Amino acid sequence: MALKGRDIVSIRDLSTDEISEILDHARKMIPVAEGKKPSDALEGRVVATAFFEPSTRTRLSFEAAVQRLGGRCLTIADIGVTSMRKGESLYDTVRMLSSYSDAIVLRHPNEGAARLAADASDRPVINAGDGANQHPTQALLDLMAMQEAFGTLSGLKVVLLGDLKYGRTVHSLSLALAQFGSEMILSAPKALALPEDLRGELDALGAKISEEPELKRAVRDADVVYVTRIQKERFPDEGEYRSVAGSYRVDASVLEGAKPQLIVLHPLPRAGEVDPEIDRTPHAAYFRQAFLAVPVRMALLSSILGPGRGG
Amino acid sequence: MVRELRITPIRNGTVIDHITNGLALDVLRIIGVRELDKDSTVSIALHVRSGKIGWKDIVKVENMELSPRKVNAIALITPSATISIIRDHQVREKRSVDLPEHVTGVVRCPNINCISNQGEPIESDFRVVRRRPVVLRCTYCDRQVTDFLRHLA
Numbered sequence: 001m002a003l004k005g006r007d008i009v010s011i012r013d014l015s016t017d018e019i020s021e022i023l024d025h026a027r028k029m030i031p032v033a034e035g036k037k038p039s040d041a042l043e044g045r046v047v048a049t050a051f052f053e054p055s056t057r058t059r060l061s062f063e064a065a066v067q068r069l070g071g072r073c074l075t076i077a078d079i080g081v082t083s084m085r086k087g088e089s090l091y092d093t094v095r096m097l098s099s100y101s102d103a104i105v106l107r108h109p110n111e112g113a114a115r116l117a118a119d120a121s122d123r124p125v126i127n128a129g130d131g132a133n134q135h136p137t138q139a140l141l142d143l144m145a146m147q148e149a150f151g152t153l154s155g156l157k158v159v160l161l162g163d164l165k166y167g168r169t170v171h172s173l174s175l176a177l178a179q180f181g182s183e184m185i186l187s188a189p190k191a192l193a194l195p196e197d198l199r200g201e202l203d204a205l206g207a208k209i210s211e212e213p214e215l216k217r218a219v220r221d222a223d224v225v226y227v228t229r230i231q232k233e234r235f236p237d238e239g240e241y242r243s244v245a246g247s248y249r250v251d252a253s254v255l256e257g258a259k260p261q262l263i264v265l266h267p268l269p270r271a272g273e274v275d276p277e278i279d280r281t282p283h284a285a286y287f288r289q290a291f292l293a294v295p296v297r298m299a300l301l302s303s304i305l306g307p308g309r310g311g
Numbered sequence: 312m313v314r315e316l317r318i319t320p321i322r323n324g325t326v327i328d329h330i331t332n333g334l335a336l337d338v339l340r341i342i343g344v345r346e347l348d349k350d351s352t353v354s355i356a357l358h359v360r361s362g363k364i365g366w367k368d369i370v371k372v373e374n375m376e377l378s379p380r381k382v383n384a385i386a387l388i389t390p391s392a393t394i395s396i397i398r399d400h401q402v403r404e405k406r407s408v409d410l411p412e413h414v415t416g417v418v419r420c421p422n423i424n425c426i427s428n429q430g431e432p433i434e435s436d437f438r439v440v441r442r443r444p445v446v447l448r449c450t451y452c453d454r455q456v457t458d459f460l461r462h463l464a
Contacts, residue, residue: 010453089431112426112451116433131424133452197448197455 003303007118007125011136011172016179023144025299026292032068033294041302042071048101050076050093051128052084052108057268058128058138061293062105062301069298071305074101094120102305106130124304132166132234138267139172141296143180145289146224149263153180159218161187162228162248162273164194166235169267170228171198178207186211187218189244192230215248219258225250227266227273251275255283265289318354324373324397331389332358335368337460338392341384342372351375364391384417386410387445387459410439414447419462425452435464 003018014022031037047066051059055077063073074097076082084093090113097104098121106117107128114127114134129135147153158177164170164186174194177184184202186194186209194202202209212218219225227250235241249272250264263285266274270286278284330338335355344353351373361367376396377385385392386408396404416434420427427435427449437447437456447456456462 090426090429091431091433108426109424110426110429110452111422111424111454112420112449115451116426116431119433130426131452197453200455 003300004306005124006304007114008136008300008304009114009118009125009127009130010134011139011175013136019140019143019176019179022140022296022299022303023147025303026140026144026295029295029298029302033065033291033298035068039068039298040070041298041307042066042069042305045071045103045305046074046101047071047301047305048074048076048097048104049128050097050104050106052076052079052090052106052113053129055107055128057290057293058107058135059105061290062126062128062297064294065297065301068294069302071301090116091120094125097121098123103301126300126304129168132168132171132231134172135168135267136172137293137297137300138169139176140300141289141292142169142173142226142265142267143176144292144296145263145265145285148288148292149261149285150223153177154182156182156223157185157221158182158224158226159185159187159212159222160194160226160228161215161218161250163192163230163244164188164228165192166231167228170194170226173226174198174202174207175205178202178205181208183208184210185218185222187213187215187248189213189247191240191244215250215254216257219254219262221259222262223259225262225264227264227270229266229269229271229273232271246272249273249275250278252277252281255281258283318356318371319352320400321352321354321371321373321397322400324351324371324375325377326395326397327370327372327385328367328393328395329361329364329389329391330368330370331364331391332366332368334389335370337388338368338370338385341381341388341463342370342375342377343381367391380415380417382408383411383414384459384463387414387417387447390443390445410442410445412439413437413450414439417464418447418456418459419464420449420452420454421456421458421462422449422452422454425449425454427451 032039094117103124111131111133114130118125266286354371356369414437436450
């Protein structure tokens with residue numbers, strides 16, 4: 001695959017063929033991710049995980065992926081312990097990190113930070129979330145969860161629910177779904193609608209998109225409900241957040257009459273958008289989705305870094 | 312007797328012609344009048360008949376040749392403009408403004424949370440995604456911009 005040495009800043013950086021190859025590769029990585037099969041694909045490799053914004057799953061799954069493949073991590077998990085606290089630019093921080101590691105995984109609160117890092121670094125940069133912009137590796141694992149459940153990524157009906165304005169996972173996922181020819185039903189409070197730029201781009205790609213603010217109606221014929229948390233931290237003021245907080249929730253009554261094979265996905269953490277009662281139903285796929293982060297990131301890292309010292 | 316003040320030819324400088332009617336003052340803002348030599352004359356003609364674009368504005372600036380960056384900025388707001396470089400009263404060069412594929416350091420990203428607005432040692436950079444009308448997309452945060460006048464760097 002021609003991913004060796006590449007930056008993954010946006011889902012736009014990957015073709016459908018490349019995404020399919022990553023997902024095929026990730027499927028083969030599942031026994032390694034489960035600890036049932038050893039691998040030294042990243043032996044001798046050092047991956048910097050630089051997280052300037054809180055993260056649980058993304059950072060830990062990247063680090064689990066590196067370590068299961070025999071590599072090592074350099075971790076920044078708190079901006080407070082870096083020289084950025086002293087005013088060092090992100091540009092300089094990344095230049096330094098690129099001289100200490102073989103690849104950089106970056107999360108940052110500013111949109112465009114990963115593109116800047118890719119320019120600053122002579123090592124590959126993987127975007128692990130830049131503000132409200134993109135989160136391409138989350139989109140890959142979201143796709144893998146759908147593919148695992150339905151055996152395909154084309155022709156699915158996917159409800160994108162919640163904060164479509166600030167939710168970076170939806171921004172990446174919607175572009176990928178458009179590429180694979182799945183249908184999207186947008187269900188969001190008016191104030192949290194998909195950004196106009198992105199909507200225009202999706203329309204230009206020929207994406208099949210409709211809008212249905214009434215959740216029960218949106219879910220009726222759907223294969224997937226992709227639920228997002230309201231991104232409280234990205235709202236310019238508390239009042240705007242309060243006006244939409246708690247405006248949607250997936251519970252048993254919402255799923256009454258839904259297709260039996262419907263799956264509920266959520267990039268997590270959840271903050272009340274999915275009732276825990278759903279956890280006990282066959283619709284709940286979000287914990288499996290969270291696990292798939294590890295094989296997907298293994299596949300991506302080993303493709304980008306190529307064979308390690310272990311071959 | 313009414314004395315008519317006419318725009319006189321310039322010996323050295325730049326003539327920006329075929330400016331979209333009403334945008335001459337914005338072109339002046341891009342040129343940066345404060346950077347001019349204090350002995351230079353700036354002439355502006357507003358609402359002039361044009362066979363090519365109906366009505367147009369014209370700006371003549373003495374003793375100044377525009378940097379490529381300023382030409383790009385002019386191209387963004389008035390792609391119909393032509394630029395003539397005058398030396399010793401002769402037109403030495405005449406060309407249309409031409410928008411490159413990337414516009415660097417000319418427009419600020421309207422997204423205040425974009426990394427290009429955070430004091431990093433980088434210049435703003437936009438890809439031209441459409442030419443008529445011009446639409447730019449921030450290379451960093453992907454935000455589109457169409458209202459350039461409000462966001463000139």
